[in-house]
Amino acid sequence: MADFATLLPSLILASGSVARKALLESLGVAVKVCKTGCDETHDETDPARVTEMLAKRKLASFQDTHPLYEIPVLCCDTMISFQGSLIGKPKNRQEAFSQLSLFDGNMHEVHSGWALWYQEKVFSGTDLAEVSFKNLGPDRIASYLETEEWKGAAGSYRLQGAGRNLVEKIVGDEATVIGLPLLQISEILGAPLSV
Template identity: 55%
Template sequence: MPELAYLLPKVILASQSVARRALLEELGIEVVPYPTNSDETHSLNNPAEVVAMLALRKLQAYQNEHPAYSLPVLCCDTLIFFEGKLIGKPENRAEAKSQLLAFNAKAQEVHSGWALWYNQSILTGTDRAMVYFKHLDDQTIENYLDTLEYMGAAGSYRIQGKGQSLVDHIEGDKGTVIGLPVRQLSHMLADSCK
């Protein structure tokens, strides 16, 4: 995999996601966080289309607020697709518990989309990973909810935190589950620089 920090040493991350920021910083990238408040309403049901559209919408919102900027700008969106439905962030603990109970001993698709303004052009992509949950008892779920990690997390868990204890295994890029398809982004950036 191409060295992402070499291709993207510093980036504006137009996201409130602490997880995405930490992931980029772990890769050696200097991150300037600047969340946007873009409209996330939509009428689509295809998860890849939704995350692609929302990531691009966030980038456009950033560009509208900041007509002049020199650093690359990265925007992302992540959703879970489970049993034919899109699953986003829970509104409260009760909804988080309901989501985690539904995932119990099952697999869900995690879709992450991204849009990057880079060298005067826009690159976009989406990726999918499968997350397989362990069989969880009620107390395990309650204990996890007590950590408050579910707050602001699509599907009510964070794979990079204590949420990894809920997961049996992942098929695909762990970065996609965290909220940024690092492998795909690295390859697309490398190709754009050729």
């Protein structure tokens, strides 16, 4: 992977995600968080298209409300696909229990879309990782919900916390599961940017 901090020594993360911020900071990037609100409704059924579209919509929303900025701006969106259904953030503990029960002993897909304003251009993409859960059972799921990591997390778990213990195997970029496809972004930024 390209040296992220060399490519992006500082950026604005237009997201309230503590996990994305921590991931970027662990790479040596100075992060300024500036949450942006935008309409996340859509009629799409393809999770790859949805996540990239929403990331670009968030970037456009940021640009509309913050016309003056000089450092790169990054927006992301993450969604889970399980057996043809799109799964977002749970509304409450009961929905979180239902989501985790679906994943119990099964594989699901995590799609993370991103949009980056960098050197006067907008770059965007989406990446996919496959996550296989261990056989958990209702008691272990209920115990995990006590951590409250499910709040605000697509699919009701966070990989960078106790949620790691729910996972049997990940195929793909682990950072994509956290919500920030670092390998893909590095690949694109590491290539010549002139068109």
